[in-house]
Amino acid sequence: xxxxxxxxxxxxxxxxxxxxxxxxxxxxxxxxxxxxxxxxxxxxxxxxxxxxxxxxxxxxxxxxxxxxxxxxxxxxxxxxxxxxxxxxxxxxxxxxxxxxxxxxxxxxxxxx
Amino acid sequence: xxxxxxxxxxxxxxxxxxxxxxxxxxxxxxxxxxxxxxxxxxxxxxxxxxxxxxxxxxxxxxxxxxxxxxxxxxxxxxxxxxxxxxxxxxxxxxxxxxxxxxxxxxxxxxxxx
Numbered sequence: 001x002x003x004x005x006x007x008x009x010x011x012x013x014x015x016x017x018x019x020x021x022x023x024x025x026x027x028x029x030x031x032x033x034x035x036x037x038x039x040x041x042x043x044x045x046x047x048x049x050x051x052x053x054x055x056x057x058x059x060x061x062x063x064x065x066x067x068x069x070x071x072x073x074x075x076x077x078x079x080x081x082x083x084x085x086x087x088x089x090x091x092x093x094x095x096x097x098x099x100x101x102x103x104x105x106x107x108x109x110x111x112x
Numbered sequence: 113x114x115x116x117x118x119x120x121x122x123x124x125x126x127x128x129x130x131x132x133x134x135x136x137x138x139x140x141x142x143x144x145x146x147x148x149x150x151x152x153x154x155x156x157x158x159x160x161x162x163x164x165x166x167x168x169x170x171x172x173x174x175x176x177x178x179x180x181x182x183x184x185x186x187x188x189x190x191x192x193x194x195x196x197x198x199x200x201x202x203x204x205x206x207x208x209x210x211x212x213x214x215x216x217x218x219x220x221x222x223x224x225x
Binding site for chain 2: 033035040041042043045048088090098099100101102103104105
């Protein structure tokens, strides 16, 4: 069974601090997605990582993908309150057809 | 930016009733999906649909569920006889092609009472 594991599941941090969310997956894949979800809302696409070594940055968020280690990271730099949300990684596995398998999500709370 | 539109945004239904959730995909998108998210939990794949037939379905997608694209525009998810455990947020997602990015709709919150 394909597993996608995120950690931590809950992260409370002070404004201005840095932190990293980790996403491990158990199958071969060269496509990984990061989404943001605000309470009661839909999934907002943050990053699409398409190959080993891919790194993308948008504002205070940077995502990377290591397909050999089956690991993606979402790094938060100098957090601000507006980043408070739930962050999901999702893997598009090569051998399971065309679909996304999501991690459990990381609830991020940035305190002023 | 093109959007995937879902209706209704919230539906409350009695256990045992049939519900139909609707999705209007982006016009040039060819691959369609339904996902669900039980409150506070992760997003789970239900079904994928291409060329007017199901490509893949999960264990959750049992005989109570069906999908169709009746008029070439709306993509619907029907639950024939709802159960309490069907209460969840249901998201439609679409793609232009396999291994392209996914666009998620705004979601329908289904509450079964």
